[in-house]
Amino acid sequence: MAFFIRWLWKYLNYLIIFFTPLLILPLPLIIPSLESRCGYVIILMALFWCTECIPLAITALLPVILFPMMGIMESSEVCIQYLKDSNMLFIGGLLVAIAVEHWNLHKRISLRVLLLIGVKPALLMMGFMVTTAFLSMWISNTASTAMMLPITSAVLQQLSDTEAQAEEREMDLVTSKAWPEGLENQAFEMDDTTEDRAMSTKESPEAEQRRLKREQKYLNLSKGLSLSVCYASSIGGTATLTGTTPNLILKGQVDELFPGNGDIINFASWFGFSFPNMVLMLATSWLWLQFMYLGFKYSEKSSGCVANKDGDTEAYQVMKKEYKKLGSMSFAEVSVLVLFVLLVLLWFTREPGFMPGWGSALFNKDKPYVTDGTVAIFMSTLFFIIPSQMPRCGKANVDGFSVLCKPRSPLKPPPALLNWDVVHEKMPWNIILLLGGGFALARGSETSGLSLWLGKSLAPLQFIPPFAISILLCMLVAAFTECFSNTATTTLFLPVLASMATAMKLHPLYVMLPCTICASLAFMLPVATPPNAIAFSYGNLKVIDMAKAGFILNIFGVLTINIALHTWGMAMFDLHTFPDWANVTTTP
Known part of the structure; x- marks a missing residue:
């Protein structure tokens, strides 16, 4: 029996792949309609995504096979869904992030921020959280966590070593004062046997107690900082439209299901809503982790961070040394930074909302010919054009900026800021297919009439107060994303939420927006x-540590998101009214 169970577990993925389609096959056979066929595809993909029996990106390609075979959509129409404007925005944003990582600009920014904040215990955790969150707004959460955690380990190790050395000096001073007068010289005349015996003696009970207390203190500090970094990376990704994949899925689904929405979700509008919410969530997380692992009375002296007369500590010197290793900014780093700043400015000023942007001023006011995806692709293309060095000749080169002069011999041209080999290695192509799979499901649901059927079925929910619906759905999504991919979670939930909102005559963003952000609240496992897996791999954390901290943070996250939704979110998106463009999915 035990052997049979082990065999089943070993071949579980193959059994799921083979039996799952057969088990749910009666659905389209008993109810022969387009809605049931589309439901069959969605249920099959949901089970495959949740179990990950095959790669997520391959599951996302199933609509290309099943929709034409079942007569739901033509193959050409399905394939178009896999490269929409949101995918272009995602690709452009990732190219910029890859350039930032390739030239180590993200490390320079993080170390500079930490040097400005310092290593005082009350601010150390805040400094790491702010830095990680800022980086996660622009580069991947995984890369931000992987870069910041080694820095936290180095700082904590130096803090612990400094305090241990201070305790040893203090114990030596106490021991020297304990010698009676006249016996001090005799101590140095002990024979080798006595000296060896003295060296082999164990540490005193007082010294052992102090050592254990110090180790426990720094273990708690290490746990707190590790959790703060991985949590801040997830929170920071919610602030920008390109920060994490669920945000782009929301934009793509809204544009797909409600074509006349007037570009309601763009970089500026998303940032205006989500950035204050991110700050609120970050502050709440810092207070909770500070309470759990450091305590609000965690003094500077108790951590070993006692500054010297110059105001520097050993840990501060560690970060300063790491920053000096980077050297001065090269021409490539300056170029990447300038292009990055220009990209953000163009995103913000294209359609800021409170005033006409350059997109409507230079192009058509009625149609959004230029989108955030256009800007992202344009700026990211420049990385493959601008050289990584100034044209140089001879050996004149100062801090990466070369002197212009007439070349005496043919020189090899400098490489561009980015090349395709680097992009091919770091670009997560599977996410692009996942995005396309979600858009294909949304289009299939609308074409088959499944969205209309779901909307009518969920209509009785209109008797529940809207704020209660929002909180319950947020909690459901936050619980679901603890076990499954946030990309798969938003892909499955958003079309259903859109149908529910239109059936209840609610603004679609009233439920879609908070649930999308809640998909990033994966704090417990x-x-x-x-980011959680990377922090856990360092060995300082146990599952119970992450579960205790993450459970409360999930509740705080749901509450803060709903506070944001019912305050400035209502004013920004006019969530009080049901917009005319939302009637699209309710028409037969």
């Missing part, structure tokens, strides 16, 4: 998201 190491398997919930890659």
Whole structure:
């Protein structure tokens, strides 16, 4: 029996792949309609995504096979869904992030921020959280966590070593004062046997107690900082439209299901709503982790961070040394930074909302010919054009900026800021297929009439107060994303939420927007998201540590998101009214 169970577990993925389609096959056979066929595809993909029996990106390609075979959509129409404007925005944003990582600009920014904040215990955790969150707004959460955690380990190790040395000096001073007068010289005349015996003696009970207390203190500090980094990376990704994949899925689904929405979700509008919410969530997380692992009376002296007369500590010197290793900014780093700043400015000023942007001023006011995806692709293309060095000749080169002069011999041209080999290695192509699979499901649901059927079925929910619906759905999504990919979670939930909102005559963003952000609140389990897994791999954390901290943070996250939704979110998106463009999915 035990052997049979082990065999089943070993071949579980193959059994799921083979039996799952057969088990749910009666659905389209008993109810022969387009709605049931589309429901069959969605249920099959949901089970495959949740169990990950085959790669997520391959599951996302199933609509290309099943929709034409079942007569739901033509193959040409399905394939078009896999490269929409949101995918272009995602690709452009990732190219910029890859350039930032390739030239180590993200490390320079993080170390500079930490040097400005310092290593005082009350601010150390805040400094790491702010830095990680800022980086996660622009580069991947995984890369931000992987870069910041080694820095936290180095700082904590130096803090612990400094305090241990201070305790040893203090114990030596106490021992020297304990010698009676006249016996001090005799101590140095002990024979080798006595000296060896003295060296082999164990540490005193007082010294052992102090050592254990110090180790426990720094273990708690290490746990707190590790959790703060991985949590801040997930929170920071919610602030920008390109920060994490669920945000782009929301934009793509809204544009797909409600074509006349007037570009209601763009970089500026998303940032205006989500950035204050991110700050609120970050502050709440810092207070909770500070309370759990450091305590609000965690003094500077108790951590070993006692500054010297110059105001520097050993840990501060560690970060300063790491920053000096980077050297001065090269021409490539300056170029990447300038292009990055220009990209953000163009995103913000294209259609800021409170005033006409350059997109409507230079192009058509009625149609959004230029989108955030256009800007992202344009700026990211420049990385493949601008050289990584100034044209140089001879050996004149100062801090990466070369002197212009007439070349005496043919020189090899400098490489561009980015090349395709680097992009091919770091670009997560599977996410692009996942995005396309979600858009294909949304289009299939609308074409088959499944969205209309779901909307009518969920209509009785209109008797529940809207704020209660929002909180319950947020909690459901936050719980679901603890076990499954946040990309798969938003892909499955958003079309259903859109149908429910239109049936209840609610603004679609009233439920879609908070649930999308809640999909990033994966705080409880190491398997919930890659940043959690990276933090857990360092060995200082246990599952119970992450679960205790993450459970409360999930509740705080749901509450803060709903506070944001019912305050400035109502004013920004006019969530009080049901917009005319939302009637699209309710028409037969």
